[in-house]
Amino acid sequence: MLTGNGAAAWGARLAGIDYLPAFPITPQTEIIETLARWIDSGELDARFVTLESEHSMITAAGAAAAAGVRVFSATSSQGLLYGMEMLYTVAGWRSPFVLVNVSRGLASPITLEPDHNDILAARNSGFLQLHCTTCQEVVDGVLLAYRIAEDKRVRLPVIVNLDGFYLSFTREPVDLPGTDQVARFLPPFDALNQGFRAGIPFNQAVAVLDGSTYSYFRYQAHLAALNAENVLAESADAFAELCGRRYAALEAYRCDDAEVVFVMMGSFATKAKAAVDRLRASGQPVGLLRPFMLRPFPGTAFRKALADKRGVAVIDQNLAPGLGGALYTELAAHLHGQAADTPVLVSFIGGLGGRDISQEEFCEMVNITRQAADVDQPPPPRLLYTASELRAIKKMQTIAMQQGGEQRR
Amino acid sequence: MNESCYKTFKDLPKEHLLGTGTAMCAGCGGLEALHEIYDILGEKTVFINAAGCMTLLSIYPYTPFRGSWLYTSMASAPAGAQGVRDAMDILLAKGRISEAEEMETVVLTGDGAAYGMGLSATSGAIERNLNFFYLCYDNEGYGNTGQQTSGATPHAARTATHSGMHGYPGFKKDLFAIWAAHDPCYVATVVGAEPLDLARKIEQAKSLSGPRLILALAPCPTGWDFAPQETVQIGKLAVQCGVWPLKEYRDGRVVHTQVPKIRVPVEDYLKRQGRFAHLFEPQRNETLLREIQGRIDAYWARVEQEGLLESEDG
Numbered sequence: 229m230l231t232g233n234g235a236a237a238w239g240a241r242l243a244g245i246d247y248l249p250a251f252p253i254t255p256q257t258e259i260i261e262t263l264a265r266w267i268d269s270g271e272l273d274a275r276f277v278t279l280e281s282e283h284s285m286i287t288a289a290g291a292a293a294a295a296g297v298r299v300f301s302a303t304s305s306q307g308l309l310y311g312m313e314m315l316y317t318v319a320g321w322r323s324p325f326v327l328v329n330v331s332r333g334l335a336s337p338i339t340l341e342p343d344h345n346d347i348l349a350a351r352n353s354g355f356l357q358l359h360c361t362t363c364q365e366v367v368d369g370v371l372l373a374y375r376i377a378e379d380k381r382v383r384l385p386v387i388v389n390l391d392g393f394y395l396s397f398t399r400e401p402v403d404l405p406g407t408d409q410v411a412r413f414l415p416p417f418d419a420l421n422q423g424f425r426a427g428i429p430f431n432q433a434v435a436v437l438d439g440s441t442y443s444y445f446r447y448q449a450h451l452a453a454l455n456a457e458n459v460l461a462e463s464a465d466a467f468a469e470l471c472g473r474r475y476a477a478l479e480a481y482r483c484d485d486a487e488v489v490f491v492m493m494g495s496f497a498t499k500a501k502a503a504v505d506r507l508r509a510s511g512q513p514v515g516l517l518r519p520f521m522l523r524p525f526p527g528t529a530f531r532k533a534l535a536d537k538r539g540v541a542v543i544d545q546n547l548a549p550g551l552g553g554a555l556y557t558e559l560a561a562h563l564h565g566q567a568a569d570t571p572v573l574v575s576f577i578g579g580l581g582g583r584d585i586s587q588e589e590f591c592e593m594v595n596i597t598r599q600a601a602d603v604d605q606p607p608p609p610r611l612l613y614t615a616s617e618l619r620a621i622k623k624m625q626t627i628a629m630q631q632g633g634e635q636r637r
Numbered sequence: 638m639n640e641s642c643y644k645t646f647k648d649l650p651k652e653h654l655l656g657t658g659t660a661m662c663a664g665c666g667g668l669e670a671l672h673e674i675y676d677i678l679g680e681k682t683v684f685i686n687a688a689g690c691m692t693l694l695s696i697y698p699y700t701p702f703r704g705s706w707l708y709t710s711m712a713s714a715p716a717g718a719q720g721v722r723d724a725m726d727i728l729l730a731k732g733r734i735s736e737a738e739e740m741e742t743v744v745l746t747g748d749g750a751a752y753g754m755g756l757s758a759t760s761g762a763i764e765r766n767l768n769f770f771y772l773c774y775d776n777e778g779y780g781n782t783g784q785q786t787s788g789a790t791p792h793a794a795r796t797a798t799h800s801g802m803h804g805y806p807g808f809k810k811d812l813f814a815i816w817a818a819h820d821p822c823y824v825a826t827v828v829g830a831e832p833l834d835l836a837r838k839i840e841q842a843k844s845l846s847g848p849r850l851i852l853a854l855a856p857c858p859t860g861w862d863f864a865p866q867e868t869v870q871i872g873k874l875a876v877q878c879g880v881w882p883l884k885e886y887r888d889g890r891v892v893h894t895q896v897p898k899i900r901v902p903v904e905d906y907l908k909r910q911g912r913f914a915h916l917f918e919p920q921r922n923e924t925l926l927r928e929i930q931g932r933i934d935a936y937w938a939r940v941e942q943e944g945l946l947e948s949e950d951g
Contacts, residue, residue: 284757287717314713426740430705431700434697434706435696
């Protein structure tokens with residue numbers, strides 16, 4: 229039994245990391261504490277350093293990977309945003325390393341509970357992204373991430389995402405791959421003769437002065453990111469051979485004859501799976517599509533999986549004020565104009581700051597999506613919230629206003 | 638510094654390691670200092686650069702360096718040095734590179750980053766006792782963007798963002814003292830116009846292991862408004878008038894390495910720079926000039942009082 233954080237630490241340990249630059253943030257701390265303990269006791273032959281910020285942590289991680297060692301790091305939420313400048317920068321360096329993000333909602337208001345606004349803010353940084361649903365996936369995801377990141381056709385850093393609390397602190401049975409299995413799956417880090425050595429000048433991340441040169445390198449990073457989908461498929465085959473567990477960029481759960489499918493990612497997809505099972509039991513043909521890989525965006529896989537569906541309920545655990553959900557907008561953009569029979573997409577926002585999504589709400593989302601499919605017209609995006617929640621917040625507002633309200637009068 | 642191999646000017650390196658034809662301005666005091674420092678550090682160096690003027694030294698596909706280079710960001714060059722140094726140590730420990738392949742890690746930053754945005758990362762690297770060089774070329778403003786006020790801008794200087802009759806109302810931050818308060822193994826101020834003093838300090842720092850911080854005053858023709866051929870003279874005047882004390886910190890104490898016997902009046906230094914022209918034209922600003930001179934006199938009086946004047950040789 230391992231927590232999601234423990235699983236992330238095990239993934240790094242099995243990958244035989246050389247270097248762990250770190251900075252603590254809830255709910256990620258267990259990952260770096262566990263690894264630091266193993267390094268202290270000699271169980272893991274790596275170097276640990278605490279930086280003074282995530283901005284510096286990402287810099288050190290990228291620099292060390294550029295210098296030729298296998299690097300792991302982890303952060304969350306505000307930390308990911310604090311390091312945002314360097315996420316873009318080190319991805320541009322094409323430094324292959326793995327960063328775990330333990331998702332947590334962003335201020336304001338400040339919270340410890342999860343949603344995906346943090347990780348999705350990094351979706352255009354150049355890092356590839358894997359989104360985990362179980363603790364098992366976290367271990368396996370970290371190993372797959374190293375293999376993809378270090379592949380010659382890719383050479384990009386990868387973020388492996390797990391949700392705070394729901395995965396980070398939840399214990400689940402985890403089957404740890406053996407070191408011999410991992411050795412066959414993940415060869416030692418190959419720096420491809422790059423790095424900083426006396427006598428071999430190596431200039432990394434130099435300035436460019438014109439748009440043509442700049443565009444060339446940006447295009448290269450994009451094409452490398454696109455390669456990652458095939459590399460994941462190959463790696464997943466190799467991994468399945470060794471461990472018996474198979475991963476795809478897009479997981480389809482009971483989708484074959486489904487009329488309506490949920491699209492969801494992260495640990496809350498487990499709730500969607502439970503809803504699918506319940507709805508199926510009551511005779512409703514529903515399924516779930518769950519992107520394991522979000523960058524590169526598995527657009528072709530989505531298109532194929534949705535070809536014969538009537539309606540799609542996209543549940544975003546994130547919210548771009550003034551726009552809506554990221555997954556919905558990306559999927560809609562990708563499907564637009566692709567086929568005459570594109571299913572109706574309905575957008576739902578839920579699970580912000582760890583807010584639960586109940587089974588009743590999943591039922592209701594299917595009903596709304598069905599109705600939209602019947603009239604071939606999507607309703608405006610729905611913000612999931614119940615009448616009893618609204619009553620509770622009104623009560624809190626009354627309390628909050630009591631003291632201050634009287635004084636201001 | 639008894640065994641310094643730099644006894645006279647004749648002992649200084651005869652040839653420069655750093656390539657020419659860079660994008661720096663004519664008369665750049667920062668480049669002058671970098672040339673001199675690089676000659677002594679040698680080519681087994683990897684420069685970790687923070688955003689600033691010198692980011693334009695390496696422009697794809699060219700570089701003036703014989704060693705290596707990594708551009709990071711404005712705030713995190715010391716963290717880049719941490720990553721590179723740690724990686725090098727790991728590779729050495731695991732036998733993946735040889736000792737002959739090892740390189741010195743050198744942060745190269747302007748004052749904009751060093752006095753402000755990068756201070757936290759610098760402090761962190763010192764507290765972790767990172768084995769690295771830290772070289773700040775201090776041109777007393779955000780020079781690369783047109784000399785806006787930075788944390789290094791001196792009192793009363795005119796900048797692109799303080800162009801009024803009184804110039805910048807704030808005061809230059811004492812970065813040397815901030816660094817020394819961390820008790821690293823070495824801190825020194827230098828100026829390219831005093832190459833012998835500079836050479837001895839780099840030589841000294843090179844023999845040590847740990848955080849070694851070099852603060853180089855970088856007279857800036859573009860930002861300070863003087864003719865490029867006057868860079869050396871202005872650098873010398875900065876030392877002679879006492880506004881730029883040449884000193885070092887090691888073994889827990891500060892030592893002034895080159896003390897002007899008679900300090901020239903600071904206005905000899907100020908009036909040669911357009912950024913201080915408003916102190917003289919259209920009329921002399923006696924109050925401000927006295928205030929600036931007074932602050933320099935007070936500094937040296939304190940130095941004398943605290944006995945920080947004698948060099949190591951007594």
